[in-house]
Amino acid sequence: MNGITVSGLTFSYGTRTALSDVSFDIGRGRFCALLGPNGAGKSTLFSILTGLRPTDTGHVTIAGHDIATHRRAALAQLGIVFQQPTLDLDLTVRQNLSYFAALHGIRGKERAKRIDAVLERLFITDRADDKTRSLNGGHRRRTEIARALLHDPKVLLLDEPTVGLDAQSRKAITDHVHDLTIDGTTVLWATHLPDEIWDADRLVVLHQSRVLADGTAGVIRGPRNLNDAFLSMVSP
Numbered sequence: 001m002n003g004i005t006v007s008g009l010t011f012s013y014g015t016r017t018a019l020s021d022v023s024f025d026i027g028r029g030r031f032c033a034l035l036g037p038n039g040a041g042k043s044t045l046f047s048i049l050t051g052l053r054p055t056d057t058g059h060v061t062i063a064g065h066d067i068a069t070h071r072r073a074a075l076a077q078l079g080i081v082f083q084q085p086t087l088d089l090d091l092t093v094r095q096n097l098s099y100f101a102a103l104h105g106i107r108g109k110e111r112a113k114r115i116d117a118v119l120e121r122l123f124i125t126d127r128a129d130d131k132t133r134s135l136n137g138g139h140r141r142r143t144e145i146a147r148a149l150l151h152d153p154k155v156l157l158l159d160e161p162t163v164g165l166d167a168q169s170r171k172a173i174t175d176h177v178h179d180l181t182i183d184g185t186t187v188l189w190a191t192h193l194p195d196e197i198w199d200a201d202r203l204v205v206l207h208q209s210r211v212l213a214d215g216t217a218g219v220i221r222g223p224r225n226l227n228d229a230f231l232s233m234v235s236p
């Protein structure tokens, strides 16, 4: 079963078109980068994938469930990391996770077990009982990713999750999220930074509301580095 399918998606804010006939699909356990400059339409696409906005035209499925007609089933399979951080800085890492798990109806021993598992997956077990405020930006981001995995979603969406982080933290998070696909999680990672994308990744390039390229990153870049290839695609 597919991780994500997007077909014929069109969306406008009044007279401003944000998405024009956008289509792609991402198989189970794949890492797909959604690369686009500012204003390309990435956040609009994310808001539709997460059910925050209805589509004007087109369809989206998450782990086989149509977001418009089977919204609850689709959202149950979706983990989301938004661009803006949303942790409570006065709670510990574990308390932040625990609160979110409770919202998902995960209780008792199962809650403790899942929290331990996601902390381990993101390599932050040793920070579990620290106040979130004391964490650096990279560890806060890891906490948010761990939180997004608590309900064991099949699909994980991340909207520019490394914004504002230093190079070392960016690399660590990029590596960890790539590794999440090993157990079958499908990842869609929106970014405007080509160095976060690996040659073997699936790549969808979005520019001025349209899909400019869709394929394997290494094939799309050819003999150039991805940054040069991307700039030549989006330059006027």
Ligand SMILES: Nc1ncnc2c1ncn2[C@@H]1O[C@H](COP(=O)(O)OP(=O)(O)OP(=O)(O)O)[C@@H](O)[C@H]1O
Binding pocket: 013, 016, 017, 018, 036, 037, 038, 039, 040, 041, 042, 043, 044, 045, 192
């Ligand atoms: N609420 C809104 N009202 C009107 N136009 C909007 C709104 N939100 C986005 N847009 C426009 O829609 C287009 C796509 O914007 P969007 O934020 O989806 O792009 P993006 O790729 O996420 O950009 P960024 O990297 O800057 O977040 C842009 O032209 C933007 O100006």
